[in-house]
Amino acid sequence: MTMKRIEIMDTTLRDGEQTSSVSFSASEKLTIAKLLLEELKVDRIEIASARVSEGELEAVKAVTHWASQHAYLDKVEVLTFVDKGVSIDWMLEAGSKVQNLLTKGSLNHLTHQLKRTPDQHFKEIEQVIAIAQNKDIVTNVYLEDWSNGMRNSKAYVFEFLEFLSTQPIERIMLPDTLGVLTPAESYAFVKEIKSKYPDIHFDFHAHNDYDLGVSNAMEALKAGADGLHLTVNGMGERAGNAPMASTIAVINDFLPEIQVDVNEKMLYTVSKLVENFSGVMIPANKPIIGANVFTQTAGIHADGDNKKNLYFSDLLPERFGRTRKYALGKSSGKANIQKNLQELGLQLNDEDLKKVTQRIIELGDKKQVVTKEDLPYIISDVLDSYAYEEKVKVNSYVLTHSKGLRPSTTVSITIEDKTYEENAQGDGQFDAFMNAIRAVYKKQKTNLPELIDYAVRIPPGSHSDALCETIITWKLDLKEFKTRGLDSDQTVSAIKATEKMLNIITN
Incomplete structure (x- = not known):
């Protein structure tokens, strides 16, 4: 079987950053860019939109400076606009060499947002591409709202593609901008386009509004797409983009005719780093990278x-x-x-x-x-607990702790089939509990051991709801011994340790 190698373009740093409340710093963008290209080994990365802010300019400069020193500059891309070359000037200042030009892929967008005719739009695009070529900028073209264009104005889409086929561009990018495609449509639309233009490189860009991003990407590849746009953790506007980890796993397991060079072993590492930098937590049940999936x-x-x-x-x-x-x-x-x-x-x-x-x-x-x-x-x-016969049982207790009042405890305890109840106060809840227990045993004319050490610990790496172990060292006459209690509540674990002590001295 002849395998077809496809390109993976990661747009976490551009489209993924459009996730609500997410903004990567320049150092974070550089760190993620390095991991994506050097460790995850994606083919290309889209890192910013031109003209956004001064901070974005500095971030792109940092990435392009590093990329130029490591022969990655042709893999670093920036989203640009049909603006008579203003975006290209911004790119040149930032040190970038590849533009992803945003154009209108549906007649609806063109007519109501730009208020242009197709001929007007094509002439303005041609002008921008010419400026880019003159300044050694490589051009890829996005057809924004392409999916609705194929549904509602297919003649316009093919007129546009015919125009682009005459232009000096590297790739045409087909975005399902609103995430509305079904898998069947993804296959049919890409198949129709690739059949007519087999020699043009087409990227497919899926959004996940119906949770069909991975399925749509899979069908687009079956139909002949030459590249996919993905984001780490599926970040992006609204429901996000097609997620990197799931899509790569699906390609490797279910599309044997497709080759990708992404390093699976780094998917989780990169996902966790992006989670930390973005502040967007990975759901525990998210395929491949979620905490619970294995x-x-x-x-x-x-x-x-x-x-x-x-x-x-x-x-x-x-x-x-x-x-x-x-x-x-x-x-x-x-x-x-x-x-x-x-x-x-x-x-x-x-x-x-x-x-x-x-x-x-x-x-x-x-x-x-x-x-x-x-x-x-x-x-x-x-x-x-099984080292002795249980002759003493703490049946129930009420622990109270109020501001301005001494802590108190009411306890019910059974000693060899006889039940006692006592109330006492103390310096803390556990001290009050011990005073109540001492009152019970005083009536039995039995002295309790002296508490000489009290230690609390939780397992390393545990959380606030972790089990807590209390270890109490007791001294009775000249003999010392320890008992342990385990519970998520510290006081309760100490009470359990005390119950064990009472059984030891009773046996």
Whole structure:
């Protein structure tokens, strides 16, 4: 099979920057441009619109200066306008050599926005192209609103293409400006154009208003398009543009006759950098680059992966510099937990694994986030709990903390089948809890151990809803011992550690 190589033009720094509230600084644009060309290895990048601002001019100067030193200048493009060469002067000042000239691809836009006839528009375009050629500027031409042009004024579109076929330009760019095309239309329109002009290079530029950007790009390639315009994370106006990661994966997996040179392993890295610079968060379920897309949650899936990778597809995380994860929560089975234990280098026997599994399911039912890093804490807590017979149980408690009043606690506790209730105040909620417990045991004529150390920790890299482990060191007579409590609430974890202490001294 003869493969057709197509060009990938990334327009994150121009069309993607038109995402609401996004503005890249000059240093951010330069950093992203370097990654796109050197690491992701896209063929071209569109980095700005001419005449936007002084800051944009400085940003383009920084990128073109670097690009000229690394033989990338012909890959750096700027959006320009039919303005008698004013945009070209701006480009020359910025050091850019390739213009993407914005023209009208539908009669509706031409008539109502520019108020020009086709002949007038073509003459003005010809003038700009001539100025560019005279100043060694390469020209590509955008047909803005081309998709509606093909629907509603096809004769105008082909008249325009016939004119452009006589001009010294490199590429004609076909944008679905409003993201209104269906996949069938994308195929039919591109096929019709390529059939008539097989030797002209046509780029397809999809928007994602109906979530059809990737599908439309796929059909445009089948119809003969020579290039695609994509953005990292699908950034762009409204619903954004066709996303880079998904489109590249689709081409590589479903279009064997198409060759692209984009480095899949860098897709995730570049996506995360753009996320940080733009402030636009990647949805957790976004294909290829979302946080959850390579995470198995159901225990049956993890079990299937252990048995000949039954839930694997060609969409392997390693292709994109990622790894498969197995979520811990109420849907977890033993297989999920075993996968996470393997990554931590831990082993449990079947009985202990069953106990840990049950505890994780209980935490998941409370909507608590459980991570791989939590596992050693959970294991320690659970196995510690089974080291003694439970003779003491803290049934319930009310913790109060009000401004201007001392914290207080009301607690109900069962000691060997007898239930007691006490209320006490303290310097803090946990101190009030301990005073209530001491009051109960004072009636039993039992002295409680002295608390000599109190430490709190959360797993590294955890969040505000992470599990919290409280480790309390107690001293009874001359003996010291520690108990641990685990919960997302610090005070509750300390109460759980105390409950363990009460069971140890009662057994």
